[in-house]
Amino acid sequence: MKAISKLALALGVSMLLSTTVHAEDKTFKIWWYEDAASAAGITWKKALETFQEKHPDVKVQFELKTFDQITKSGTMILNSVEAPDLMEYNKGNAVAGLAASQGLLTDLGDVAKQRGWDKVLSDASNQLSRYDEKGIYGNGPLIGVANYGEFVSVFYNENMFKEAGVEVPKTLEEMEKVMDVFVKKGVTPIAEAANDYPAQHLMYLFALSKADPKWVNDFQAIRTPLDTAPFVYAGQKLQEWVKKGYISKDSTGLKAPDMANLFETGKSPMVVTGTWYGAQFGAIKNFKASQFLFPGNVISPASTGNIWVVPKNAKNKDLAYDFIDITLSKDNQALFGNSGGLPIAADPAMVTDPVGKIEVELFNKLVAQNGLGFYPDWPVPGYYDVMLKATQAVIGGSVTPEEFAERLKEPYDEVQGDQ
Structure with a gap:
């Protein structure tokens, strides 16, 4: 009887630990620093709702940061166990490039091919998502994904x-x-x-x-x-x-x-x-x-907009990839444009908002004149x-x-x- 009790106790503890780990695995942590009234804030909030519908068993932990917080403390955050699964990050050598050169970001090259992001985003759109070993943009691994301009x-x-x-x-x-x-x-x-x-x-x-x-x-x-x-x-x-x-x-x-x-x-x-x-x-x-x-x-x-990055320390990378999928979807991109923003992969026919139309027109003019x-x-x-x-x-x-x-x-x- 004592042997059976010990076995039952061991199994119970094992199941409890398994349940605890499983519960932790069902938490998706995401950070961004866009104002709630901005096109990005509006669109990504909707994307989170869509994400929750597709993952009803996942607990979402969203935190609104500031541009200064991420710019000044980004590498410390990325290098800690508190790093989220997905975060908005400023592109450029000084920020994304620095983090990439320190090996703090996940290489998304293979994921981009598997999920078709490389079909949605052109090489030009990914220019500021690639950084070499010195942290200089334009070449090297794909460490981020842009979804607006x-x-x-x-x-x-x-x-x-x-x-x-x-x-x-x-x-x-x-x-x-x-x-x-x-x-x-x-x-x-x-x-x-x-x-x-x-x-x-x-x-x-x-x-x-x-x-x-x-x-x-x-x-x-x-x-x-x-x-x-x-x-x-x-x-x-x-x-x-x-x-x-x-x-x-x-x-x-x-x-x-x-x-x-x-x-x-x-x-x-x-x-x-x-x-x-x-x-x-x-x-x-x-x-x-x-x-x-x-x-x-x-x-x-x-430029293309700030990028989604997946920290090397992220615990739930697949959930981060699922969220990026949603932000690059035609519906979410159209919402971005119709919320007054500049989508990077929208069907122009789906953008009817006057502000969005003007911004697409002016951006296209800048691109055409190498501006x-x-x-x-x-x-x-x-x-x-x-x-x-x-x-x-x-x-x-x-x-x-x-x-x-x-x-x-x-x-x-x-x-x-x-x-």
């Missing part, structure tokens, strides 16, 4: 433009004349935020106006010491625009939500930002918002903070344009010399 443009208040008697500018000179009209009315034309990423986009637009595709490729791939001439010009224009009242010096203390609020409440008729704000601005009730490409530029900050300039903080690890502080300083007037450019050159050339 994005670009920086000028959103504007159609009502305020009409009341001021101005039209959408086609050149930078015309844009400055439009802004002069608003300045005379006591209105700051462009809502800006230099205590966050937005001001870097305006700065980079100025730099790209003096650049060509070769400069962009050399800059992003860290091929040569930094040619600072475009950045000196960018610093000059930022200070000129502050002096003329086109952007506020007070923007040095503002973050992206503050900037968006200035535009949404009609305090500024324009805001220079990305398509991730398309859904939010398209939902404004008290005026009609539309957008145009930064006038005079052939190249703009633009995808990527983003300025990508090349070097830690460059985001360097660029944020330098841009703040040049807008605030505490450094000269030349000193601003030198702040960007020093850490860049240090990494470039190691290539």
Whole structure:
């Protein structure tokens, strides 16, 4: 009897442990940092609902992070046992490339072929999802999956433009004349935020106006010491625009939500930002918002969107792959476009939303003119903070344009010399 009891007890403990492990295996952890009102936030929430319907026995643990959290702590998170099964990650050498070079991300090459992602996404769409052993984009293992596109443009208040008697500018000179009209009315034309990423986009637009595709490729791939001439010009224009009242010096203390609020409440008729704000601005009730490409530029900050990555330490990789499947489905991609976003693999006929249609049209124009300039903080690890502080300083007037450019050159050339 004692032997039987011991056997029963052992079997019971074994079954309990098995059940515990099984329960843990049925938890899917996913993180992203898109606002709930954004096209990505709306679409991925729907994807989670679809995922739950397909996996009723799985417990979903979703956590909303911030861009800063992932950018600054991403590698520590990925290298820990707390890493989720799937997370949104910023592309580029400084973030995704760094994590890939440290072996923290799962190679998705074989999975992409098995699940048909390679049929949905072109080689060009996967360019920012591949990184070599040094963490430089364009080649190497596939460590991420993009499912949308994005670009920086000028959103504007159609009502305020009409009341001021101005039209959408086609050149930078015309844009400055439009802004002069608003300045005379006591209105700051462009809502800006230099205590966050937005001001870097305006700065980079100025730099790209003096650049060509070769400069962009050399800059992003860290091929040569930094040619600072475009950045000196960018610093000059930022200070000129502050002096003329086109952007506020007070923007040095503002973050992206503050900037968006200035535009949404009609305090500024324009805001220079990305398509991730398309859904939010398209939902404004008290005026009609539309957008145009930064006038005079052939190249703009633009790329495929942030990528889904599966940490090497992820416990439920198959569930992560199932979720990616859903986000790349025709229905989910159409929802992305009809929520004011820019889908990467949608059937154009299924996108009927006015904002989505405009964004697809403008993005296609950028692609056709070889105008995808990527983003300025990508090349070097830690460059985001360097660029944020330098841009703040040049807008605030505490450094000269030349000193601003030198702040960007020093850490860049240090990494470039190691290539």
